Amino acid sequence: MLERAPSQDTQQDGSVPRPVAFRGAGFMPGGGRASGWIALALVIAFWQLAGSAGWVNPLFLPAPSAIAVAIYKLAVSGALWQHVSASVVRIGSGWLIGTVAGVIVGFAIGLSTLARGVGITFISALFPIPKIALLPLLILWLGIGEEPKIATIALGVFFSTAISVYSGVDAVPRNLIRMAQSFNVPFHAIVIRVIWPGALPSILAGFRITASVALLLVVSAEMIGAQFGIGAFVLQAGNLMQTDQLLAGVVILSLFGLAVGKAINVLEARLLHWR
Numbered sequence: 001m002l003e004r005a006p007s008q009d010t011q012q013d014g015s016v017p018r019p020v021a022f023r024g025a026g027f028m029p030g031g032g033r034a035s036g037w038i039a040l041a042l043v044i045a046f047w048q049l050a051g052s053a054g055w056v057n058p059l060f061l062p063a064p065s066a067i068a069v070a071i072y073k074l075a076v077s078g079a080l081w082q083h084v085s086a087s088v089v090r091i092g093s094g095w096l097i098g099t100v101a102g103v104i105v106g107f108a109i110g111l112s113t114l115a116r117g118v119g120i121t122f123i124s125a126l127f128p129i130p131k132i133a134l135l136p137l138l139i140l141w142l143g144i145g146e147e148p149k150i151a152t153i154a155l156g157v158f159f160s161t162a163i164s165v166y167s168g169v170d171a172v173p174r175n176l177i178r179m180a181q182s183f184n185v186p187f188h189a190i191v192i193r194v195i196w197p198g199a200l201p202s203i204l205a206g207f208r209i210t211a212s213v214a215l216l217l218v219v220s221a222e223m224i225g226a227q228f229g230i231g232a233f234v235l236q237a238g239n240l241m242q243t244d245q246l247l248a249g250v251v252i253l254s255l256f257g258l259a260v261g262k263a264i265n266v267l268e269a270r271l272l273h274w275r
Contacts, residue, residue, distance in 0.1 A: 067247045
Protein backbone atom coordinates (compact mmCIF):
# COMPACT_ATOMS: atom_id res chain seq x y z
CA MET A 1 0.00 0.00 0.00
CA LEU A 2 1.23 3.47 -0.85
CA GLU A 3 2.17 5.61 2.07
CA ARG A 4 0.35 8.86 2.42
CA ALA A 5 2.45 11.91 1.76
CA PRO A 6 3.03 14.12 4.76
CA SER A 7 0.71 17.10 5.04
CA GLN A 8 1.97 20.52 4.01
CA ASP A 9 1.04 21.82 7.45
CA THR A 10 3.35 19.42 9.29
CA GLN A 11 6.83 18.13 8.68
CA GLN A 12 7.84 14.43 8.77
CA ASP A 13 8.68 14.62 12.46
CA GLY A 14 5.25 16.09 13.20
CA SER A 15 6.44 19.59 14.05
CA VAL A 16 4.84 22.68 12.54
CA PRO A 17 7.09 24.28 9.87
CA ARG A 18 8.55 27.67 10.59
CA PRO A 19 6.97 30.42 8.43
CA VAL A 20 9.35 31.88 5.87
CA ALA A 21 9.10 35.50 4.78
CA PHE A 22 8.32 36.20 1.13
CA ARG A 23 11.56 36.92 -0.72
CA GLY A 24 10.27 37.66 -4.20
CA ALA A 25 9.43 41.34 -3.81
CA GLY A 26 12.11 42.37 -6.31
CA PHE A 27 14.55 45.25 -6.10
CA MET A 28 12.47 48.35 -5.45
CA PRO A 29 14.51 51.06 -3.69
CA GLY A 30 12.48 53.82 -2.11
CA GLY A 31 12.66 57.47 -2.94
CA GLY A 32 14.54 58.55 0.20
CA ARG A 33 13.31 62.13 -0.10
CA ALA A 34 13.65 62.99 3.58
CA SER A 35 17.20 61.67 3.81
CA GLY A 36 18.26 63.69 0.77
CA TRP A 37 16.89 66.95 2.14
CA ILE A 38 18.42 66.26 5.57
CA ALA A 39 21.83 65.62 4.01
CA LEU A 40 21.54 68.84 1.97
CA ALA A 41 20.58 70.81 5.08
CA LEU A 42 23.56 69.43 6.99
CA VAL A 43 25.95 70.39 4.19
CA ILE A 44 24.54 73.93 4.04
CA ALA A 45 24.72 74.24 7.85
CA PHE A 46 28.38 73.15 7.88
CA TRP A 47 29.09 75.53 5.00
CA GLN A 48 27.49 78.40 6.92
CA LEU A 49 29.43 77.48 10.07
CA ALA A 50 32.71 77.44 8.15
CA GLY A 51 31.96 80.86 6.65
CA SER A 52 30.85 82.42 9.95
CA ALA A 53 33.85 81.06 11.82
CA GLY A 54 36.25 82.45 9.24
CA TRP A 55 37.62 79.06 8.21
CA VAL A 56 37.12 79.97 4.55
CA ASN A 57 37.92 83.23 2.80
CA PRO A 58 34.55 84.74 1.75
CA LEU A 59 36.15 86.04 -1.45
CA PHE A 60 36.67 82.47 -2.64
CA LEU A 61 33.63 80.80 -1.05
CA PRO A 62 30.91 83.07 0.38
CA ALA A 63 28.60 81.72 3.06
CA PRO A 64 25.08 80.59 2.10
CA SER A 65 23.64 83.62 3.88
CA ALA A 66 25.66 85.95 1.63
CA ILE A 67 24.42 84.07 -1.44
CA ALA A 68 20.82 84.36 -0.20
CA VAL A 69 21.27 88.12 0.28
CA ALA A 70 22.66 88.42 -3.26
CA ILE A 71 19.66 86.54 -4.69
CA TYR A 72 17.28 88.75 -2.70
CA LYS A 73 18.92 91.94 -3.99
CA LEU A 74 18.76 90.65 -7.55
CA ALA A 75 15.08 89.82 -7.14
CA VAL A 76 14.25 93.23 -5.65
CA SER A 77 16.13 95.08 -8.38
CA GLY A 78 14.35 93.11 -11.12
CA ALA A 79 17.59 91.92 -12.71
CA LEU A 80 16.98 88.34 -11.59
CA TRP A 81 13.71 88.00 -13.53
CA GLN A 82 15.27 89.61 -16.59
CA HIS A 83 18.13 87.12 -16.66
CA VAL A 84 15.97 84.10 -15.76
CA SER A 85 13.27 84.90 -18.32
CA ALA A 86 15.84 85.25 -21.11
CA SER A 87 17.40 81.88 -20.23
CA VAL A 88 14.03 80.14 -19.85
CA VAL A 89 12.91 81.27 -23.31
CA ARG A 90 16.12 80.00 -24.89
CA ILE A 91 16.05 76.70 -23.02
CA GLY A 92 12.36 76.09 -23.71
CA SER A 93 12.60 76.89 -27.42
CA GLY A 94 15.81 74.92 -28.03
CA TRP A 95 14.69 71.94 -25.95
CA LEU A 96 11.30 71.74 -27.66
CA ILE A 97 12.75 71.93 -31.18
CA GLY A 98 15.50 69.43 -30.45
CA THR A 99 13.15 67.02 -28.65
CA VAL A 100 10.52 66.95 -31.42
CA ALA A 101 13.17 66.41 -34.10
CA GLY A 102 14.97 63.80 -31.99
CA VAL A 103 11.81 61.79 -31.30
CA ILE A 104 10.91 61.72 -34.99
CA VAL A 105 14.40 60.72 -36.12
CA GLY A 106 14.79 58.22 -33.27
CA PHE A 107 11.58 56.41 -34.17
CA ALA A 108 12.55 56.43 -37.84
CA ILE A 109 15.91 54.83 -36.99
CA GLY A 110 14.25 52.28 -34.74
CA LEU A 111 11.57 51.29 -37.26
CA SER A 112 13.21 51.66 -40.69
CA THR A 113 16.23 49.81 -42.05
CA LEU A 114 17.13 52.60 -44.47
CA ALA A 115 16.79 55.30 -41.81
CA ARG A 116 18.89 53.23 -39.42
CA GLY A 117 21.72 52.83 -41.89
CA VAL A 118 21.79 56.54 -42.75
CA GLY A 119 20.86 57.99 -39.36
CA ILE A 120 23.26 56.07 -37.13
CA THR A 121 26.14 56.96 -39.45
CA PHE A 122 25.45 60.69 -39.21
CA ILE A 123 24.72 60.57 -35.48
CA SER A 124 27.93 58.65 -34.78
CA ALA A 125 29.90 61.20 -36.78
CA LEU A 126 28.29 64.39 -35.42
CA PHE A 127 27.34 63.50 -31.84
CA PRO A 128 30.91 63.69 -30.38
CA ILE A 129 31.39 67.26 -31.68
CA PRO A 130 31.02 69.82 -28.84
CA LYS A 131 27.94 71.78 -29.86
CA ILE A 132 29.25 75.01 -28.33
CA ALA A 133 32.13 74.83 -30.85
CA LEU A 134 29.54 75.29 -33.61
CA LEU A 135 28.21 78.54 -32.12
CA PRO A 136 30.54 80.85 -34.14
CA LEU A 137 29.49 79.06 -37.33
CA LEU A 138 25.81 79.34 -36.35
CA ILE A 139 26.30 83.06 -35.68
CA LEU A 140 27.78 83.38 -39.18
CA TRP A 141 24.79 81.54 -40.67
CA LEU A 142 21.95 82.93 -38.54
CA GLY A 143 23.30 86.30 -37.45
CA ILE A 144 23.78 87.78 -33.99
CA GLY A 145 20.62 87.25 -31.97
CA GLU A 146 18.60 84.52 -30.31
CA GLU A 147 18.64 82.11 -33.25
CA PRO A 148 22.26 80.83 -32.85
CA LYS A 149 21.79 80.21 -29.11
CA ILE A 150 18.50 78.36 -29.61
CA ALA A 151 20.01 76.35 -32.48
CA THR A 152 22.99 75.36 -30.30
CA ILE A 153 20.67 74.07 -27.57
CA ALA A 154 18.46 72.31 -30.12
CA LEU A 155 21.45 70.50 -31.65
CA GLY A 156 22.65 69.26 -28.27
CA VAL A 157 19.17 68.08 -27.30
CA PHE A 158 18.49 66.48 -30.70
CA PHE A 159 21.33 63.96 -30.70
CA SER A 160 20.79 62.80 -27.10
CA THR A 161 17.05 62.46 -27.70
CA ALA A 162 17.47 60.52 -30.94
CA ILE A 163 19.88 58.08 -29.29
CA SER A 164 17.60 57.48 -26.29
CA VAL A 165 14.54 57.01 -28.53
CA TYR A 166 15.97 54.44 -30.93
CA SER A 167 17.66 52.66 -28.01
CA GLY A 168 14.27 52.45 -26.32
CA VAL A 169 12.66 51.12 -29.51
CA ASP A 170 15.36 48.46 -29.82
CA ALA A 171 14.77 47.45 -26.19
CA VAL A 172 11.09 46.59 -26.76
CA PRO A 173 10.69 42.78 -26.51
CA ARG A 174 10.36 41.37 -30.02
CA ASN A 175 7.98 38.63 -28.90
CA LEU A 176 5.38 41.30 -28.11
CA ILE A 177 5.72 42.74 -31.61
CA ARG A 178 5.50 39.27 -33.19
CA MET A 179 2.43 38.49 -31.11
CA ALA A 180 0.71 41.65 -32.35
CA GLN A 181 1.70 40.84 -35.93
CA SER A 182 0.33 37.31 -35.59
CA PHE A 183 -3.07 38.82 -34.77
CA ASN A 184 -2.80 41.00 -37.89
CA VAL A 185 -2.62 44.25 -35.91
CA PRO A 186 -1.91 47.25 -38.19
CA PHE A 187 1.56 48.78 -38.16
CA HIS A 188 0.46 52.12 -36.70
CA ALA A 189 -1.41 50.32 -33.91
CA ILE A 190 1.69 48.28 -33.07
CA VAL A 191 3.71 51.49 -32.84
CA ILE A 192 1.14 53.20 -30.59
CA ARG A 193 0.10 50.24 -28.42
CA VAL A 194 3.32 48.20 -28.17
CA ILE A 195 6.46 50.08 -29.21
CA TRP A 196 5.61 53.48 -27.73
CA PRO A 197 4.83 52.19 -24.19
CA GLY A 198 7.86 49.89 -24.29
CA ALA A 199 10.23 52.67 -25.34
CA LEU A 200 8.72 55.31 -23.04
CA PRO A 201 10.98 54.67 -19.99
CA SER A 202 14.08 55.15 -22.13
CA ILE A 203 12.60 58.27 -23.74
CA LEU A 204 11.82 59.85 -20.36
CA ALA A 205 15.32 58.99 -19.13
CA GLY A 206 16.60 60.79 -22.23
CA PHE A 207 14.51 63.82 -21.26
CA ARG A 208 16.42 64.01 -17.97
CA ILE A 209 19.71 63.98 -19.84
CA THR A 210 18.64 66.54 -22.43
CA ALA A 211 17.37 68.91 -19.72
CA SER A 212 20.89 68.94 -18.23
CA VAL A 213 22.41 69.33 -21.69
CA ALA A 214 20.15 72.33 -22.36
CA LEU A 215 21.25 73.97 -19.09
CA LEU A 216 24.93 73.45 -19.92
CA LEU A 217 24.58 74.79 -23.44
CA VAL A 218 22.49 77.83 -22.53
CA VAL A 219 25.11 78.95 -20.01
CA SER A 220 27.91 78.44 -22.53
CA ALA A 221 26.00 80.15 -25.34
CA GLU A 222 25.05 83.13 -23.16
CA MET A 223 28.68 83.70 -22.26
CA ILE A 224 29.32 84.51 -25.91
CA GLY A 225 27.57 87.63 -27.14
CA ALA A 226 24.56 87.75 -24.79
CA GLN A 227 23.51 90.75 -22.74
CA PHE A 228 20.96 88.99 -20.56
CA GLY A 229 20.74 85.44 -19.26
CA ILE A 230 22.13 83.40 -16.38
CA GLY A 231 25.28 82.59 -18.34
CA ALA A 232 25.96 86.26 -19.10
CA PHE A 233 25.27 87.16 -15.47
CA VAL A 234 27.64 84.47 -14.16
CA LEU A 235 30.37 85.56 -16.59
CA GLN A 236 30.03 89.21 -15.58
CA ALA A 237 30.08 88.35 -11.87
CA GLY A 238 33.20 86.23 -12.35
CA ASN A 239 35.01 88.99 -14.24
CA LEU A 240 34.24 91.42 -11.40
CA MET A 241 35.19 88.86 -8.70
CA GLN A 242 31.68 89.07 -7.23
CA THR A 243 31.67 85.49 -6.03
CA ASP A 244 28.45 85.87 -4.04
CA GLN A 245 26.56 86.82 -7.20
CA LEU A 246 28.39 84.16 -9.21
CA LEU A 247 27.27 81.47 -6.77
CA ALA A 248 23.81 83.02 -6.74
CA GLY A 249 23.62 82.30 -10.46
CA VAL A 250 24.83 78.75 -9.84
CA VAL A 251 22.13 78.26 -7.18
CA ILE A 252 19.48 79.55 -9.58
CA LEU A 253 20.61 77.04 -12.20
CA SER A 254 20.50 74.29 -9.57
CA LEU A 255 16.96 75.26 -8.55
CA PHE A 256 15.92 75.27 -12.18
CA GLY A 257 17.37 71.78 -12.59
CA LEU A 258 15.46 70.59 -9.50
CA ALA A 259 12.22 72.03 -10.89
CA VAL A 260 12.75 70.27 -14.22
CA GLY A 261 13.50 67.02 -12.40
CA LYS A 262 10.29 67.28 -10.39
CA ALA A 263 8.32 67.96 -13.57
CA ILE A 264 9.77 64.84 -15.21
CA ASN A 265 8.93 62.83 -12.07
CA VAL A 266 5.30 63.92 -12.38
CA LEU A 267 5.35 63.05 -16.08
CA GLU A 268 6.74 59.60 -15.33
CA ALA A 269 4.11 59.00 -12.66
CA ARG A 270 1.35 59.81 -15.16
CA LEU A 271 2.73 58.05 -18.23
CA LEU A 272 4.32 55.03 -16.53
CA HIS A 273 1.40 54.27 -14.26
CA TRP A 274 1.80 50.51 -14.79
CA ARG A 275 5.23 50.43 -13.08
